[in-house]
Amino acid sequence: MTPQSTPTDDVFGPALARATVHAQRWLAGTAERRVPPRSSPAQAIAAVEARLPEGPTPADVVVDELAALAEPGLMSFGSGRFFGWVVGGTQPAPLAADWMVSAWDQNVGMRAMSPGPAALEDVAGRWLLDLLGLPSGADVGFVTGATSANLTCLAAARDQALRTAGWDVEQHGLAGGPRVRVLVGAERHVSVDLALRYLGLGAPQAVVADEQGRIDPAALAETLAQGEGPTVVCLQAGNIHSGACDPMAQAVAAAHARGAWVHVDGAFGLWAAASPTLAPMTEGLAGADSWATDAHKTLNVPYDCGIAVVADPEPLRRAMGVHAAYLADFHEAADPVEKTPEMSRRARGLPVWAALRALGRSxxxxxxxxxxxxxxxxxxxxxxxxxxxxxxxxxxxxxxxxxxxxxxxxxxxxxxxxxxxxxxxxxxxxxxxxxxxxxxxxxxxxxxxxxxxxxxxxxxx
The missing domain is CATH 3.90.1150.10 (Aspartate Aminotransferase, domain 1)
Structure with missing residues (x-):
């Protein structure tokens, strides 16, 4: 039986063919298309409102209808003239890899379930550490975005800070334990505050920043000296208004002198470390304890792909890992589920592998x-x-x-x-x-x- 006549093709072929037509047409029109959506939010809602169908519809017809309903409300993020928020585009190799990820439909929570994609994600993680100059023994987890990357890293930070203070948060929870003090720059991104809220740590304490949004290391050292107990310091690589990075070497030294965990929110700015020209902006970055970034923002892979990196794997795996009888271990390497909040997820690290394989260091x-x-x-x-x-x-x-x-x-x-x-x-x-x-x-x-x-x-x- 030839590949063209397999039953799978008969089932999926018509819908995939229509999806390919619509996708290629959308991509081909990016250069000259108006950047904003043609419809407003209210118009988009009105256009798609419909009752649930009583019976089935052929898949290829559904794809055509989806394109007709959605496209008037699509922002042209892929346009070279889109400069809104901090939203990247995508490139051919990671886009094609993302299509393959959907077609393969693998769950990479455990290596035994999907050893090939899990191994490729391992390689992508090692390449990232090398590229960004981060510790080679760090754990890398592929999550949904920069917010979830901050959440993942700060969960490890919370675990380790409390454990150092003699409190087992996994066993006892937060109630009754010492308060974790979190210091942030006055111009940090709100996703850090959101992650802290999710983790039950409450609002952080802001430290003064300069005119470009960089935390003042002297003010940080003074604030650190004014308190005690488990402490986490959140730094920033890439201010959303100025693009500036906090003075990493000074800030990390001040924090570590007081026994604090240092986390770096580098949603888009962490990638400056990959450029020999721009890397001086991030000097001292590798001395932190954890780092969060988003491959969609600067590396230009498709949504969604946040990246959480933790220098010491143990607190990350304590905070994120789960063990049950049916989750049998058949290998020595850590399962991806031990590095992220999700037990089930798509192989979102593969587009990162494809992007890095296609681009190389240079x-x-x-x-x-x-x-x-x-x-x-x-x-x-x-x-x-x-x-x-x-x-x-x-x-x-x-x-x-x-x-x-x-x-x-x-x-x-x-x-x-x-x-x-x-x-x-x-x-x-x-x-x-x-x-x-x-x-x-x-x-x-x-x-x-x-x-x-x-x-x-x-x-x-």
Missing amino acids: GVADLVDGLARHARAIADGLGRIEGAQVLNDVVFTQVCVAFEDDARTRRVIERVLADGETWMSGSRWRDRDVLRVSVSNAATTDEDVERAVAAVRRAAR
């Missing part, structure tokens, strides 16, 4: 350098628009621009988004409304930069 460095170069070019272009002021030192991929007053800044943002040529987020930073640009897509070209700057210039007029 390709990743070129990708990261290219994003930073385009950010500088956008800043230069926007800075020449009458009334515009670039508020941050453009050291990585973020640019924040304000006009003479908040009202004009808001009008410019509204006009940029209505124009549709580019997408840049509005935000508020340093007590000013800002137009925030996040360069996160490897597809961005010099022409995209010129067109985006021209769109803002038109809006500013």
Whole structure:
């Protein structure tokens, strides 16, 4: 029986064929498509509202209907002129790998269930540690995004901080135990606060940051000295407004001198360590105890793929691991389930393997350098628009621009988004409304930069 005539093809073939047509058409139109969705949230809801069908529908018909209903409400994240939030695009090798992951439909919670994908994720993890200059013996877990990566790492931090203080949180829970003090920079990302809330640790204590959002290491040392007990310090690689990294070497030294666990939220900025040009921004990074990042944001793999890295595997496996009679161990290496909150998950690390295999060390460095170069070019272009002021030192991929007053800044943002040529987020930073640009897509070209700057210039007029 030839591969073209297998029963599996007869079952899946028509639907997959239609999905391929729609996917290829969407990807082919990215370069010239308007960036914003054609429909508003309210219009999208109205368009898709329907009663549950009483009977079955052929799969290929369902795929066509899905495309027709969804596409008017799709943001063109893959456009080289999309600079909103911190949302990356995707590349051919990881996209194709992600299709294979769905087709294979493997559960990589345990090695015995899917040894091939589990082994490939191991390799992807080792490549990441090498690429980012992190400890070679660290554990790497593939989770849903940067928020869940922060959650995973901070769970290990909570476990170890309390265990050092003589409290077994796995056995006794948090009630009755010592309070874990968590120190953060004043401009940390809210996903850190969210992870702390999930973990029952409450609100963190903010430490003053400088004009670029970097934690003040002297203020951190002073704050550390004012308290005692189990302590976690959260640093940041990549401020969402300035792109700046906390002074890692000084901050890590101050924290470790007081026995604190150091976690680094590096959702997009951790990747600066992969560039010989930009790596000095992250000097001292490897001295931390855990790191969180998102492969979608800068490496440009498909959603979803957060990455949690913990230098000492033991506290991570205590916090995340689970053992039951039916989860038999047939191997010496740790199961993926011991490194993430999920017992069942898709092989989301395989697109990371594909991206790293396709790019290699130099390709990743070129990708990261290219994003930073385009950010500088956008800043230069926007800075020449009458009334515009670039508020941050453009050291990585973020640019924040304000006009003479908040009202004009808001009008410019509204006009940029209505124009549709580019997408840049509005935000508020340093007590000013800002137009925030996040360069996160490897597809961005010099022409995209010129067109985006021209769109803002038109809006500013």
